[in-house]
Amino acid sequence: MATADRVLAVLGLFSMERPEWTVEAAARALNLSQSTAYQYFRSLIEARLLVAFKPGRYVIGPAIIELDRQIRRLDPLIGGAAPAVDTLRASVQTEGMILLCRVYGSTVMCVEQQALRQPGFDVSYERGRPMPLIRGAASKAILAHLQPRFLRRYYGENTQQIADAKLGTTWQAFQSALRSFRRAGVCVTEGELDAGFMGISGPVFGPDDEILGSIGLVLRAAEVYGRHGLREQMIEQVRQAGRDVSLALQANAAERAAGPVRPVAPAPPPPPRAPQVVAKQAKTGRPATAKKRGKPAAKKVPEKPPKPVARRKNSTAFPK
Numbered sequence: 001m002a003t004a005d006r007v008l009a010v011l012g013l014f015s016m017e018r019p020e021w022t023v024e025a026a027a028r029a030l031n032l033s034q035s036t037a038y039q040y041f042r043s044l045i046e047a048r049l050l051v052a053f054k055p056g057r058y059v060i061g062p063a064i065i066e067l068d069r070q071i072r073r074l075d076p077l078i079g080g081a082a083p084a085v086d087t088l089r090a091s092v093q094t095e096g097m098i099l100l101c102r103v104y105g106s107t108v109m110c111v112e113q114q115a116l117r118q119p120g121f122d123v124s125y126e127r128g129r130p131m132p133l134i135r136g137a138a139s140k141a142i143l144a145h146l147q148p149r150f151l152r153r154y155y156g157e158n159t160q161q162i163a164d165a166k167l168g169t170t171w172q173a174f175q176s177a178l179r180s181f182r183r184a185g186v187c188v189t190e191g192e193l194d195a196g197f198m199g200i201s202g203p204v205f206g207p208d209d210e211i212l213g214s215i216g217l218v219l220r221a222a223e224v225y226g227r228h229g230l231r232e233q234m235i236e237q238v239r240q241a242g243r244d245v246s247l248a249l250q251a252n253a254a255e256r257a258a259g260p261v262r263p264v265a266p267a268p269p270p271p272p273r274a275p276q277v278v279a280k281q282a283k284t285g286r287p288a289t290a291k292k293r294g295k296p297a298a299k300k301v302p303e304k305p306p307k308p309v310a311r312r313k314n315s316t317a318f319p320k
Contacts, residue, residue, distance in 0.1 A: 137199030202242030
């Protein structure tokens, strides 16, 4: 394992279940020498990823908050989904939650959560909390579109959990359940994570048409069933929201690939005229041209006629 991987492994020890660590405990957990563990802790402290909370005990540092702020403001998924989230907020006239989730390794993580009409309840899909791929509409909408190679491995590692989630007791049955989600275009669940609540989520695809995440709603099931046609209306709105976010991500990627538009440089101004040319034009009212300076042309000298050849006396060159 590379040094960078070992340093990140130290950071990965900190969790909700165990938020504080000592250097000695981290060294034992990762099978490192204490001197090496001290070096890794020092690097993380200098990067402000860890801070000392009590003597010898460390917690996650403020650099994580700075990175989280960048994600909230600059993450392409959150930015691309903003118009669709606003549309859902305006159109859904009931209590609920809007969830925007993304793939997070072999789990799903909520990256954006917005309340509708100030609901008096909390949901399990808390922002930043990893959730299983086989529980809840937000996760299943993603699971159905993952690569077959990953799904095959995931099924082999979680066969019993998949059967408990009623997604099939065989690989073929598991595939059939996922096909039904893909055909529907959305996933609807009820009471899988929070009793009395309904989840409706649609897939979100990235610029390369790979599954990236999901967008959806969590609503009170009793209220949905108590209003005629509300369930079908919410399903269609969530389906359209997934399409809109996917198109927005593709358009943003194409715009970034094209690069910024470079302005065309203006043509250079003409060179200034000579003063004598300007004065002549002002006097005559006609455009004048400056005389070209250069060497004077050489004078032509007329050619002289050839001299006649004189005959010699008693010459034998021309016989009489």
